[in-house]
Amino acid sequence: MTAQNIQTFRGVLLDQMTIDALLLAEQLAGLGQFPIMQGSFTQGAVSASAGTHDGGGAIDVGIHSGDDPWDVQVTKVRSLRQAGFAAWRRTPPAFPYHIHAILIADPWVSPGAAEQIDQWHQHLNGLAGHGPDDDPVDVEAGRPSVVTTPPPAPRPNRRKLDEEVV
Numbered sequence: 001m002t003a004q005n006i007q008t009f010r011g012v013l014l015d016q017m018t019i020d021a022l023l024l025a026e027q028l029a030g031l032g033q034f035p036i037m038q039g040s041f042t043q044g045a046v047s048a049s050a051g052t053h054d055g056g057g058a059i060d061v062g063i064h065s066g067d068d069p070w071d072v073q074v075t076k077v078r079s080l081r082q083a084g085f086a087a088w089r090r091t092p093p094a095f096p097y098h099i100h101a102i103l104i105a106d107p108w109v110s111p112g113a114a115e116q117i118d119q120w121h122q123h124l125n126g127l128a129g130h131g132p133d134d135d136p137v138d139v140e141a142g143r144p145s146v147v148t149t150p151p152p153a154p155r156p157n158r159r160k161l162d163e164e165v166v
């Protein structure tokens with residue numbers, strides 16, 4: 001097994017394989033460094049969290065408070081998925097704009113994150129409601145190909161999502 005080697009990276013805690021995967025995603029995206037909103041090993045510091053960031057492999061990538069152009073958001077999600085993350089955009093009103101990502105191969109993920117990986121394999125969105133993965137891009141065989149048009153405005157009655165806050 002790879003050494004875990006937890007370290008501070010750009011101000012957050014990450015293990016080495018998550019850092020490596022993040023750097024690969026950034027290289028694939030070609031957009032420079034991704035803004036990191038939250039890392040791994042938060043140990044429940046986020047009180048409303050279901051603990052998906054309490055173990056390894058977890059990272060939240062900013063999409064500039066929703067100001068990223070649509071194609072930039074898509075590129076970020078795609079590159080994270082290509083680099084081995086279960087990655088989903090999280091959007092208002094339930095969340096601030098960001099991409100929540102769990103490194104699928106990381107053996108140190110928290111139980112909550114492991115449940116999200118299970119959802120990933122079922123093409124679900126990793127949230128408490130077990131909704132479909134409705135992100136616009138997916139690189140796994142048999143999943144929808146890239147959608148190039150922006151989504152409709154957020155649904156006003158969108159299900160309240162309570163599994164994570166950031």
Ligand SMILES: [Zn+2]
Pocket residue numbers: 038052053059060099100101164166
């Ligand atoms: Zn997250």
